[in-house]
Amino acid sequence: MQLPAPIDELVDALAAMPGAVAVVLGGSRAAGGADAASDWDLGVYYRGALDTSALAARGTVHPPGAWGRIMNGGAWLTIDGAKVDVLLRDLDVVDHWSQRAVEGSFEVDCLLAYLAGIPTYSLMAERAVAQPLRGSLPAVGDFPERLVEPAVERWRFSSPFSLEQARTRAARGDRIGALGQAAKAVIEHAHAVLCARRVWVLNEKRIVTLAGLDEAQALFDALPADLAPWVDAVERALRGRPISAD
Secondary structure, eight states: OOOHHHHHHHHHHTTTTEEEEEEEHHHHHHHTOOTOOOOEEEEEEEESSOOOHHHTSSSSOOOOTTTTTOOOEEEEEEEEEEEEEEEEEHHHHHHHHHHHHHOOOOEEOOOOSSSSOTTTTTHHHHHHEEEEEEOOOOOOOOOOHHHHHHHHHHHHHHHHHHHHHHHHHHHOHHHHHHHHHHHHHHHHHHHHHHHHHHHHOOTTTTTHHTTTTTTHHHTSSOOOOOOOHHHHHHHHHHHSSSSSSS
């Protein structure tokens, strides 16, 4: 892929960091869903210790582990007017959770900016859609067949549970809690739909539309004073989008 010169220079600097194994293009630009406002997502895969001095010279670095075991760390940069997210990925951790995904096992971590949490198989999803820029990584196959059933069941269980919490909170007049739990339920249902379709999900940004849940999305546009009947409407909207491989 032809990169703008300033981005290409940054990629060279990242690849030269001691400990780096590969630099990849990720996110919407790698997945083919980018628009004019899309950031540049660059992933740095490393093993062992990583010397981030070259990255620190360009901005504030959140070191490995600062963002948790899955998101790890990185930096938010502005390069020649373009927003660039540099994400650090420990290959030992990536390999571990990728193998667990192949075996049909995963966990969900609480993470800032995520409503429903981040599934550990996201690390395999990133590898599957990433475009190598420097270095090399072993190829990643399709959505693991053994992961489909446990992932669908995990999200299928979570969504109604969150809806019931939304209903309870709505009955108590807790609008913030009701809305938060209802939104969480929609995203969990979207996860289930997309896992059943064997579609990799990188994050929650476009997951509702990707799963075909526009009817549920529209319910959040005009909220009534009484949220209890509204939560019921959200549930009906989710039931209208069955969880299947079709």
